[in-house]
Amino acid sequence: MKKRKTQLIKPRIREILSKRLPKGLVDLLPKHWVQIGDVLILPLREELLPYKYEIAKVYAEVLGVKTVLRKGRILGEFREPHYEIIYGKDTVTVHKENGIFYKLDVARVMFSPANVKERVRMASIAKSNELVVDMFAGIGHLSLPIAKHCNAKVIAIEKNPYTFKFLVENIELNKVQDRMTAYNIDNRNFPGENIADRILMGYVIKTHEFIPKALEIAKDEAVIHYHNTVPEKLMPKEPFETFQRTAKEYGYEAELLESRIIKRYAPGVWHVVLDVKVYKR
Template identity: 85%
Template sequence: MAGKNTRTIKPRIREILSRKLPPELVSLLPRHWVQIGDVLILPLREELLPYKHEIAEVYARVLEVKTVLRKGWILGEFREPHYEIIYGSDPVTVHRENGIFYKLDAARIMFSPANVKERIRMAGIAKPDELVVDMFAGIGHLSLPIAKHCGAKVIAIEKNPYAFKFLVENIELNRVQDRMTAYNIDNRDFPGEDIADRILMGYVIRTHEFIPKALEIAKDEAIIHYHNTVPEKLMPEEPFRTFQNIAREHGYGAEKLKELVIKRYAPGVWHVVVDIRVFGK
């Protein structure tokens, strides 16, 4: 829990569980976890699974959370977590960060604490007179800070119906209905052309497939925040090189303004965001 000293929490958890687990398993207890609102996501090694409910109950009690999830895999087009509930019953929570309320189902919707710096950066990135299009809005991870703190107009597009439900709730929860409009469609079906001052492309792995649509939506000299995953051996040329090549194929120019590493995605692979100014035909 935020504000608690993990140097005292970890020994306390181990001390309690040492009375419940075989001695050789105590050293395998997780030393790191993720807390989203009042839900805990706990990585458990295979050897600990026979005791997963007892372990989860202790972590929940010490960290004062209502639900504990066993960390699993993130799969599919929508980057959905597949996490098992091992304590409690309700994975829906409200996570507060930088003055923003994010309501989500932590068992089925991705919310990465490692992306916090980028969410905070978005809170100061836009001007009030801008129109921002978020092509992969999710629950509003990146676009809620823009609407709330920058006062810009935002069009938030989310294809996943379940994530979209929370996006709509979060728009109301953060009282930005006057500045933020949500669409439950594939962004490639969005009809707007030459309208956006700024575009968010907060997706990974296949983001390059959506570059032509982003260029269609963008005004001349718009800024695109282009996220993707890239092997370390291809950096720093990638991922901007791919963006620039696709832009040229469609008759657009592209200028790299800034590149930031968000987090490690996999061994030797990084999640990167590039701020790019694009120039029309």
Template identity: 40%
Template sequence: MGKNNSKLFNKNRGIPIPSNPLETVLKDKLTPDELKALPRGWQILGEVILVHIPPALQGKKALVADGLLRLYPRCRTVLETLRIAGEYRQPMVEKLAGDRTETLHKENYVVYKLDAARIMFSQGNFYERRRMGTVGKSERVVDMFAGIGYFTLPMAVHSRPEKIVAIELNPLSYHYLCENIALNKVEGIVEPILGDCREKTPVGWADRVIMGYVGRTHEYLPWGIRALKPGGILHYHETTPDRLVFERPIQNVKEAAKEQGRSAEILNTIKVKKYSPGVWHVVIDARLS
């Protein structure tokens, strides 16, 4: 992610240096007000740059895209991010430069292949993906919302579980999940399954369950809890308003466990990232008796 928020100075002359590198490459092509409006952050996925263009620069999008490609010569495509839509959380984008949106993104020794124009990949979840690479050794794991392998792949590559059942409903994401399993050479660990996790999640089989979906995750808690053996661990993701952070997701987990005659011991609570104004993406780790 290209973030440049600090003000730098030339040590010899005391001359302010633009803190945003885009200002440097576009200084002769934009007005002072337009330079101030330039985006200060963007996301790089392999050879694709994703950026949000503010209203003041909507007429200069091609110039901004050209500037980003000059900053990152290895990149080939620039996409403007508009919004996320639908059950599959598909990104709505506009191509500003280039035409190849399928790319290979490497992170923490894991390779993710995806179409950045059709598949969402949140760099804000980096630390949670990395954390999943530290748990699950020799365990049986169910990833109920596997996507392209966001959490499955780091766990398979680094922790080497006995087996991961990776379930995905979106056919396009499932396609890339299968490709990524092969690219990372974890075919002996990960079993990809296309379908609804309410129908495909095994019962009483797992040592660990990942519920990495946000939005309506609480609706799927009965299946996640039912999958766990006694003593198994649940990683439950939820988007929660500030005033209910951790209270509501903990309550959801405990109530869903109680409905099955089980109890949940809360092991960990994590703020993953700010999801929207006043809303956090959080994770609750719980052990189910």
């Protein structure tokens, strides 16, 4: 149904803009876009930039969104978007997915629609008697589905104060205050030890630096959902080889339960997630 709707929208946008843009530019219009709540992220080529407002206005009107951002890069420790607002003003929205409400500022907080399968998987991954620790909670991308659909207890840790504000709002918005607690700290300063049945490590690039802390938080036979980015030439040995080596250094054995590819991160680099069970030696 969604695909059919998109097929109908594209000709409408082309038809309208063919009357407003110089000849030849219509063929350069984006054929794909990302919609988060009622905010649109639009990739625009350099040739289209002189007409970016007019283009964004048409996309907004046809798609029924309030704000349009030009797609940019995701940078820094907090994985913050660097997007340009090209139409509208308000970039705060509520995105609904799989029965979960995610409130966020699309211009300043990372949310990847491409990770939807992993968020849906989390909705049935845990048992109700588990304690789950989310070390990189963000706005609750991965841990809200666990609290909402699995009824498990969740500790969500988020270092960025601005993102943390939305995490707290989302806990209330999804009515999981009774089983989800948020901490605005660096996860390396979290005082809990040997408490978690399950740990979420939804980070990339430098996730391996946090393995020792995850092991400290984990109970014996806990499951760790370990995300990282890995060059294709190092797969399938990595990233498990690094996890396993680090675990042994800290007195743990690691068993790989499952490995999944989330998405392509960059040319020749993949974002993957491992489900790893850890045992204290």
